[in-house]
Amino acid sequence: MATLIPALIVMGVSGCGKSSVGEAIVRYSGGMLIEGDQYHPAENIAKMSAGIPLDDDDRAGWLARLGEVLAAAVAAGEHPVMPCSALKRQYRERLRYAVPGLGFVFLELSREVAGQRVSNRPGHFMPASLIxxxxATLEPPNGEPQTLVLDATLPIDRLGQLTAEWWRHPQPHVRRA
Ligand SMILES: Nc1ncnc2c1ncn2[C@@H]1O[C@H](COP(=O)(O)OP(=O)(O)OP(=O)(O)O)[C@@H](O)[C@H]1O
Ligand SMILES: O=C(O)[C@H](O)[C@@H](O)[C@H](O)[C@H](O)CO
Structure with missing residues (x-):
């Protein structure tokens, strides 16, 4: 894969489709999926499961670890695709520092649809009460470099295709659908 973007973060609020679309991107791009949620410490999962939102301190160690994991994968010649909420600009800056040129795909979704999706999803630690x-925490990545903004209500496969296409021929900031 010839690309200027070494790795991709699939970002957005809970329920926007980060994990589902991450899988589709990998199918269309040949990249490697690394699930960001897997690197939350047990305390973070316990907090969210109890309906308590994470704060900056809770997310700091997790983001540092994600940066290391991404950088190691890129150094090993992989093209990682990482579902990761990355809700605030300062979180994204930390990840960009770890992996210069890092790309972001923002799956944009209304509060209503996010709530419906999370309420209807069995067996996941994230309660709908945290939506x-x-x-409230989300800072949309408006105008940020190497960022693709997509309508998260498009079919999952289509979102994967659009992202893979953009990844092959990236433009600085694109709002496609
Ligand atoms: N584009 C889509 N159209 C319809 N349903 C979708 C779409 N994307 C995701 N979903 C559904 O919404 C739910 C949430 O998706 P998913 O788990 O991928 O989101 P997420 O952003 O990774 O969530 P979380 O951050 O809470 O893990 C799932 O049931 C999934 O099947
Ligand atoms: O930054 C955060 O608040 C967390 O990463 C959450 O976004 C959850 O991990 C995710 O949404 C549930 O899967």
């Missing part, structure tokens, strides 16, 4: 805090 409001996810939106």
């Amino acid at each position: 409001d805090s996810q939106f």
Whole structure:
């Protein structure tokens, strides 16, 4: 894969489709999926499961670890695709520092649809009661470099295709659909 973007973060609030679309991107691009949620320490999962939103301190160690994991994968010649909420600009800057040129795909979704999706998803630690805090924390990546903004209600496969296409021929900031 010839690309200027070494790795991709699939970002957005809980329920926007980061994990589902990450899998589709990998199918269309040949990249390697690394699930960001897997690197949350047990305390973070316990907090979210109890309906308590994470704060900056809770996310700091997790983001540092994600940066290391991404950088190691890139150094090993992989093309990682990482679902990771990356809700605030300062979180994204930390990841960019770890992997210069890092790309972001922002899956944009309304509060209503996010709530419906999370309520209807069995067996996941994230309760729907945390959706409001996810939106309160979200700083959309408007105007940020190497960022693709997509309508998260498009079919998952289509989102994967659009992202893979953009990844092959990236433009600085694109709002496609
Ligand atoms: N584009 C889509 N159209 C319809 N349903 C979708 C779409 N994307 C995701 N979903 C559904 O919404 C739910 C949440 O998706 P997913 O788990 O991929 O989101 P997420 O952003 O990774 O969530 P979290 O951050 O909470 O893990 C799932 O049931 C999934 O099947
Ligand atoms: O930054 C955060 O608040 C967390 O990463 C959450 O976004 C969850 O991990 C995710 O949404 C549930 O899977």
